[in-house]
Amino acid sequence: PGEVSRVKDLLYPSMAVLHKLLSQLFSWSGISFLLQLMGTALLAVVGVWTLRLLVRHAWYTHRLSCFNKPPTHSWLIGHLGQMQSTEEGLQQVDELVQTYKHSCSWFFGPFYHMVRVFHPDYVKPLLMASANITMKDEFVYGHLRPWLGRSLLISNGEEWSRKRRLLTPAFHFDILKNYIVTFNSSTNTMHNKWHRLVAGGTTNIEMFDHVTLMTLDSLLKCAFSYQSNCQESTSQYVSAIMELSDLLIDRRFRILHQWDWIYWKTEQGKRFKQALSVVHRFTRDVVQMRRALIDQQRETETLTSMTTAQQKKKDFVDLILLSKDEDGQGLTDEEIQAEANTFMFAGHDTTASAICWTLYNLARHPHYQEKCRQEVMELMQGRDGHEIEWEDLSNLPFTTMCIKESLRLHSPVQAVTRKYTQDVALPGDLTVPQGVICLVSLYGTHHNPEVWTNPHEFDPLRFEPTNTQSRSSHGFIPFSSGPRNCIGQKFAMAELRVVVALTLLRFRLTPGVNPEAGSGSGKVRRLPQLVLRAEGGLWLQLEDLNESSFGNK
Ligand code: HEM
Numbered sequence: 001p002g003e004v005s006r007v008k009d010l011l012y013p014s015m016a017v018l019h020k021l022l023s024q025l026f027s028w029s030g031i032s033f034l035l036q037l038m039g040t041a042l043l044a045v046v047g048v049w050t051l052r053l054l055v056r057h058a059w060y061t062h063r064l065s066c067f068n069k070p071p072t073h074s075w076l077i078g079h080l081g082q083m084q085s086t087e088e089g090l091q092q093v094d095e096l097v098q099t100y101k102h103s104c105s106w107f108f109g110p111f112y113h114m115v116r117v118f119h120p121d122y123v124k125p126l127l128m129a130s131a132n133i134t135m136k137d138e139f140v141y142g143h144l145r146p147w148l149g150r151s152l153l154i155s156n157g158e159e160w161s162r163k164r165r166l167l168t169p170a171f172h173f174d175i176l177k178n179y180i181v182t183f184n185s186s187t188n189t190m191h192n193k194w195h196r197l198v199a200g201g202t203t204n205i206e207m208f209d210h211v212t213l214m215t216l217d218s219l220l221k222c223a224f225s226y227q228s229n230c231q232e233s234t235s236q237y238v239s240a241i242m243e244l245s246d247l248l249i250d251r252r253f254r255i256l257h258q259w260d261w262i263y264w265k266t267e268q269g270k271r272f273k274q275a276l277s278v279v280h281r282f283t284r285d286v287v288q289m290r291r292a293l294i295d296q297q298r299e300t301e302t303l304t305s306m307t308t309a310q311q312k313k314k315d316f317v318d319l320i321l322l323s324k325d326e327d328g329q330g331l332t333d334e335e336i337q338a339e340a341n342t343f344m345f346a347g348h349d350t351t352a353s354a355i356c357w358t359l360y361n362l363a364r365h366p367h368y369q370e371k372c373r374q375e376v377m378e379l380m381q382g383r384d385g386h387e388i389e390w391e392d393l394s395n396l397p398f399t400t401m402c403i404k405e406s407l408r409l410h411s412p413v414q415a416v417t418r419k420y421t422q423d424v425a426l427p428g429d430l431t432v433p434q435g436v437i438c439l440v441s442l443y444g445t446h447h448n449p450e451v452w453t454n455p456h457e458f459d460p461l462r463f464e465p466t467n468t469q470s471r472s473s474h475g476f477i478p479f480s481s482g483p484r485n486c487i488g489q490k491f492a493m494a495e496l497r498v499v500v501a502l503t504l505l506r507f508r509l510t511p512g513v514n515p516e517a518g519s520g521s522g523k524v525r526r527l528p529q530l531v532l533r534a535e536g537g538l539w540l541q542l543e544d545l546n547e548s549s550f551g552n553k
Helices: 002-026 028-066 087-100 120-127 136-148 156-169 174-199 207-224 236-252 265-299 303-312 314-323 333-364 366-380 390-395 399-407 442-446 489-506
Strands: 103-108 112-117 205-206 414-418 425-428 430-432 437-441 507-511 526-528 532-534 541-542
Touching: 028 112, 028 265, 028 430, 087 103, 087 414, 087 526, 087 532, 103 333, 112 120, 120 414, 120 526, 136 265, 136 333, 156 174, 156 314, 156 414, 156 532, 174 207, 174 236, 174 390, 174 489, 174 541, 205 207, 205 507, 207 333, 207 489, 236 265, 236 333, 236 399, 265 314, 265 333, 303 425, 333 366, 333 399, 333 507, 333 532, 366 399, 366 489, 390 489, 399 489, 414 442, 430 532, 437 442, 489 507
Parallel strands: 112 437
Antiparallel strands: 103 112, 205 541, 414 437, 425 430, 507 541, 526 532
């Protein structure tokens, strides 16, 4: 009882103080005091935040004053809203290139400053800068993170460099050789569909629908050895990938959807999450299954037979599962899933866009189309059937020139963005300050009249070896360049050559008509989204040059 009364003695005074304080707070004067306190705190936070923004703004305005700045709508919002993902947006880039020749500064008021670069001499120091100081910005790449995790495309620094070392062997020529059979068979499936459509009287065909399914089909076989049959019937995984790509584009144009906490509550955010769960479940299951298989083989097989088993493995997931760094460490299952998702994301739309625009350019230039066809026919002379082999790829020089010219004129990727942790010096005493977003315009560089005469004309002869020697190394950069260039470029170039060669062997192409646009001018309006597309699709007329069907059905 003595202890209890001591505790009571101690507690009662403090309880009394607490009671007084609470009653004061909950009295009218207390509430108003509390509100005043909160209001002052809020004002202080907003004040500090605004001051920080103003100082940052003044700092970047000063540092970027060496760059030309196109006129803005207002001092507050700057160029916000002036960059459009439309045909007009691309024409605006042409105007910037005409006017400013190499670079200009840009201001997405009230927060973001940007440097836009579109001349090879200015692009080069930025793309060739060490990967240690190069960063992918969350502002631009952040929306990809829920899908791609911390993968090669969006990671930075040491994490990126380790992943790049581990993944590079998967794109070695010796590995890519094995995929040629897949490129042939996926193309055959697409051509058999075209063959049936033409036989049934449908000759006007939208290319992106068909070619995107074909590139997804072939990537699924190369990445996961998965026979999705997605060109012939609906695949839940493929539909989910397409949904994710569409939703990413949609999100770009909705200001409120930029904040995750708002986005995930919207109808689009919920659809994104749903599609994400389909895609992630698929990749997780494949990786876990393969890991189990490899572990099982390790246990049961001798070292020699293991080597043979390893050699037999051909798909990306197997190769990545087996790759180890200098310390004998490989990637975790989560990391492998992220990379597999990235290959699917980065590889299907880009290659589809490149194929569609190449076919479109050849349709518009029948003499070049015929020259390519002759080249392919000579190559295939005396052979049974149509099968492009690895060794054939280097024997298609003119077709390759047409593909490259198409990649210049209609680059699938319009621009890449970077940030640097140090200042980067450009020619003419210009400096890109650390932390500022740099938009390297692949489109602008490829259409810069200082580099290319008549840049809007399709002229494959630009890529004749004698003509390429005198050109700047950074005038042609569809796969970007430097340490963060495209890891899949040889894969893509091989697939492009197989698809274009087989298509020309089997079909004659002429410009088609978008049925919804009616019989208007037929002028194609470019649509720069995640990759370059065409408004209302890209329509071509097909004439079947062969009676029978092709290869696998
Ligand atoms: C014609 C087809 C393709 C084009 C035009 C293309 C273009 C590009 C470009 C411009 C970049 C740099 C992106 C940036 O810096 O933000 C890039 C990066 C990348 N690409 Fe491709 N790509 C193509 C096909 C592929 C394929 C088939 C794959 C995989 C199978 C692939 C995988 C990647 C990856 C993983 C990166 C990130 C590399 C890194 O940061 O280390 N790409 N691609």
